[in-house]
Amino acid sequence: MTIATFAVIAGRGGGGGAVSDEKDQGCPSCGDPVLPGAVYCIGCGAPLLAPPEQHRPLFVDEIGEEQLVHRTRTFFFDDAPPPPPARRSRTGPILVMIALLVIVAGVLGFVFGKDGLRLGLEQSEAGPTPSPAPSAPVSEASIDPDAPPENQLLRISRLDTEAASRLIGTWIPQLAAVGAGDGGDADWHQALSRYQRIKADHPDVLLLDTGEWPSSYVKSGMYAVVVPRPSDTSAPALEWCVEQGLAKTDCAAKHLEVSGDPTDNYDAQ
Secondary structure (H helix, E strand, C coil), X not given: CCHHHHHHHHHHHHCHHHXXXXXXXXXXXXXXXXXXXXXXXXXXXXECCCCCCCCCCCCHHHCCHHHHHHHHHHHCXXXXXXXXXXXXXCHHHHHXXXXXXXXXXXXXXXXXXXXXXXXXXXXXXXXXXXXXXCXXXXXXXXXXXXXXXXXXXXXXXXXXXXXXXXXXXXXXXXEEEECEHHHCECCHHHHHHHHHHHHHHCCCCEEEEHHHCCCCCCCCCCEEEECCCCECCXXXXXXXXXXXXXXXXXXXXXXXXXXXXXXXXXXXX
């Protein structure tokens, strides 16, 4: 017996109102009555709800004009925000400046290098550069002629000290040693006169206080008259003495020193 037949029999026993309501709703597939709100037929299992409406996607040409304009309006250039400004690169100007500096440096190097080479060639053709002449002694204009002769000689030796210091370590001609007593002169007036005569014949001579050169002279209290013609050996100094026609007693070679033994720095003709 089916559920529907049981429902009909029950309806007959209980009253006609309930069965008439069940008949109002029947399964569209098998015809059996179904309960209100049922999703499937109890008898055949057929679905009682209508299937959902099928929709297919719409194409562009099927969309209304108003909808198309509304959807694509945001892509117009007039409504779109302006693009960000382009950022200028600094690499290009920097490379240009570096290239210009390299070119300028190359040009300057070529110009000065060429001038230096030409100057070197000119100097080599002209020969070695002559050595500078020894400094001339200080003028004696600052010497008081009325001062005692020993003070005048001391003043002259002080003025000649700077020029004589450039002769240290070299051989030079020595013309005389003036001074009272052991210097060979009767007094200081005669010593000053003898120095002045030598100075007149050889204006470039220097006067050395022997007491200030203990490594060059044994005796102090005298003044040596030397010629500022330095050489590495005594031979050039002695040759100069011969060229000047000076006798052995009037010219010899002296090695000017500031240290050492003063006994082995003299050479005679």
